[in-house]
Amino acid sequence: MGIDDEAKNTQSTTYTIEFSVKPDPPINLNKRKNVEQLNNNYINQIRRLTPDLSREVVLNVLTYGKQLRMPGKEDIDENIFTAQMAKYFKITDKYLILRMFEIIKVERRPKGGASLLNFAKLVCIFISEKMLPKIDYAFRVYDVRASGRLTQADLEAALRPLIRFTSSVAGAGNDILDSDGGGAAEVDATDDHEKKALTEIVNLLLNMIDTNNDRVIDLGEFHAIVKRHPLMLECLGPCLPGRRECDEFVGMMTDKSSFEIAALFRHERKTSLNDPTSDTSLFDRFYPFQLEFP
Numbered sequence: 051m052g053i054d055d056e057a058k059n060t061q062s063t064t065y066t067i068e069f070s071v072k073p074d075p076p077i078n079l080n081k082r083k084n085v086e087q088l089n090n091n092y093i094n095q096i097r098r099l100t101p102d103l104s105r106e107v108v109l110n111v112l113t114y115g116k117q118l119r120m121p122g123k124e125d126i127d128e129n130i131f132t133a134q135m136a137k138y139f140k141i142t143d144k145y146l147i148l149r150m151f152e153i154i155k156v157e158r159r160p161k162g163g164a165s166l167l168n169f170a171k172l173v174c175i176f177i178s179e180k181m182l183p184k185i186d187y188a189f190r191v192y193d194v195r196a197s198g199r200l201t202q203a204d205l206e207a208a209l210r211p212l213i214r215f216t217s218s219v220a221g222a223g224n225d226i227l228d229s230d231g232g233g234a235a236e237v238d239a240t241d242d243h244e245k246k247a248l249t250e251i252v253n254l255l256l257n258m259i260d261t262n263n264d265r266v267i268d269l270g271e272f273h274a275i276v277k278r279h280p281l282m283l284e285c286l287g288p289c290l291p292g293r294r295e296c297d298e299f300v301g302m303m304t305d306k307s308s309f310e311i312a313a314l315f316r317h318e319r320k321t322s323l324n325d326p327t328s329d330t331s332l333f334d335r336f337y338p339f340q341l342e343f344p
Contacts, residue, residue: 067099067175067186069154069168092167099171100178108174110303110311115169117315118322125156125163133322138299139176139291145211146289149191177296177303181276184283184290189272191289200267200286205252208286213248255285 093108100108118126118134131151135141141150154168175183190196194204259267259275259282275282284290291299303311 067171067183067190069171069190092170095167096171096174099183100174100180102179103174103177107177107300107303108170109308110306111173111177112166112170113308113311114303114315114318115166115173117312117318118169119166119319120163123163125165126169127163130319130322131164131169134318137322139295141288141291143287143289146191146287149194150289153190173299176291177300181280185273185276186269188283188289189269192286198269200272202252202256202265205255205267205286206248209248209251210244212287213244213251258282 089109089112092112093105096108096111097103097105115126118130120127128148128151132147135147135150141147150172151164154164154172155162156165156168172187175187178184189200192200192204192208194207256265256267259271261271261274302314306314
């Protein structure tokens with residue numbers, strides 16, 4: 051995917067996207083006018099972020115999201131969100147999915163759900179060709195403390211699972227063959243190796259991205275590095291779907307009426323609840339190591 055002109059000419063220091071902490075307003079579904087007004091309001095908000103998407107596609111994304119809401123509520127809960135990220139977008143990293151869900155939750159309640167508007171914004175950022183909202187979104191995911199800066203501790207927390215996984219794979223054969231009781235020494239050596247590798251990678255990232263040498267990465271610096279090297283967009287973990295997944299999803303949203311989309315996804319919530327991959331406690335099947343939260 052190329053960098054569009056908007057991203058080429060912009061080094062943003064403030065977010066261009068906002069995910070509302072307020073829940074969706076209750077509406078009378080029996081009043082067609084109310085539904086149309088709300089749809090138009092949401093479509094306009096989303097297309098200001100992703101103007102390359104047609105009204106038809108955005109409306110169909112909203113209609114898809116409506117099928118995922120909790121019965122009698124306006125929110126989309128975490129298990130359903132998790133299942134959709136895995137099923138349609140092939141995003142399966144437990145830690146990153148929890149971070150993604152955290153930034154689109156309403157009212158930031160511990161057990162709060164994602165609003166329809168926030169969920170639809172996220173999906174549209176996925177499938178849009180516009181780079182600027184993708185950069186802002188990725189930085190939000192990585193910015194665990196919502197401070198607008200990525201500290202050395204933030205970088206280490208994001209990269210540690212990858213280092214640990216790589217070490218465990220490399221040492222798997224030795225663990226199986228080892229029967230001489232020297233396991234403790236090998237564990238200590240592995241820990242030292244992981245710490246050294248983590249420090250080297252963090253220093254490398256800071257040297258590449260931190261242009262003012264304050265040992266933190268701000269949004270403007272993140273924009274600048276992605277502008278020069280687009281692959282750095284997901285340098286701290288996969289939080290965006292691949293091109294193939296986006297094309298397939300856009301294909302489902304295109305050349306269909308909202309009624310057809312509603313029928314297509316009518317049982318999506320029930321299917322997700324019956325799918326064991328929607329249970330966040332079963333994510334070891336996706337990620338074979340224990341994640342440490344910062």
